[in-house]
Amino acid sequence: MIKILFAAFLFFGFISEAQIVRKYSNEFLSIGAGARGLAMGGAVISSQNDVYSPMWNPAGLIGVERDWQGAAMHAEYFESIAKYDYLAFAKPVDNKGGAFAISIVRLGIDNILNTTQLIDPEGNIDYDKITSFSQSDYAALVSYAFHPGGDQRLDFGVNAKLVYRNVGKFASGYGFGFDLGAIYHADSGWNYGAVLKDATTTVNFWTVNQKELSAVVNGEEFNPAPKDKMELTMPKLNLGLSRNFELNRDLELLPEAGINVDFAKTAAVISTDFASITPYAGAELKFQDMVFVRVGVNRFQNITDIENLKRKISFQPSAGIGIKYQGLTLDYAITNSGIGGSNFYSNFFSLKLDMGDFRN
DSSP, rough: HHHHHHHHHHHHHHHHHHOOOOOTGGGGGGGGHHHHHHHTTTTTTOOOOSTTGGGGGGGGGGGGGGGGGGEEEEEEETTTTEEEEEEEEEEEOOOTEEEEEEEEEEEEEEEEEETTTTTTSSSSSSSGGGGEEEEEEEEEEEEEEEEEETTTTTEEEEEEEEEEEEEEEEEEEEEEEEEEEEEEEEETTTEEEEEETTTOOOEEEEEOHHHOEEEETEEESSSSSSSSEEEEEEEEEEEEEOOOEESSEEEEEEEEEEEESSSSSSSSSSSSSSSSEEEEEEEEEEETTTTTEEEEEEEEEEOOOOTTTTTTEEEEEEEEEEETTTEEEEEEEEEEOOOOTTEEEEEEEEEEEHHHTOOO
């Protein structure tokens, strides 16, 4: 039942005949990548500086300074119903002071029951007509970061992304868009980060297989194809502020806080017709640049408690650890869905290989 409901939520994004500007279009790209950032509640907009940066702030790629970095992440949601994967490669650009990266993202659900043909045209139920299908979302990101004007205190980055979404034999869609990011390293030690996702709006073009989707029962058509074959993903603005504190010779503490701004009315704590604002915060405690402990909190929402029908504030806590040895880093994160005290937890494992550290 959970699998069917979760798949229906994703499927509804294009089946409904709502406006072509949708609040949660391509939302799988808002998950992020790398157990470090996820454990810190996404509080890495101004402090992520490696191969995982394209999913948070492409300006952070400037931190890839030697040889190359590779990364891989795997996660499973809702008792392994949905699977999320990330692969990336990053390399500095010789003689130009910049860095280049390619990233691939997939979020998918397999073995979803297809009941569109369960009832024949005469209204009879035929269980032999039940089949299965998969829902998958893919994205490829090409990223570049550099110092504009040669100013070493300012990092600037851009993502060019191509999106492919597939819902079995029913529909498929292609999209493209851009993200812009910047990080300013102040002389005081504070880092200021900003990223505008889908800066020019991301456009998805859908193709729907009407024959597979619709069903006619007693002369009435069910599951008609949507009229709108194009959807737009509106820009989102993420802002972050961080600073690294040296507690002693072995310990360092890196806290970060900021806000996420959606230019639409959502369930955020601060929400208007123009924009909705959600705060986030996280911290990383580092021991000798080898062992890392992280915590974070984000996704504050004003929701209705289904038990007593009262409004309440929900949020998504997170935590994780990391171990680094030479150029190999293994990170783990665990997060709660944050929906009404839900017991659904997601586990994230990510691996990073830094050839620059291996050869150092």
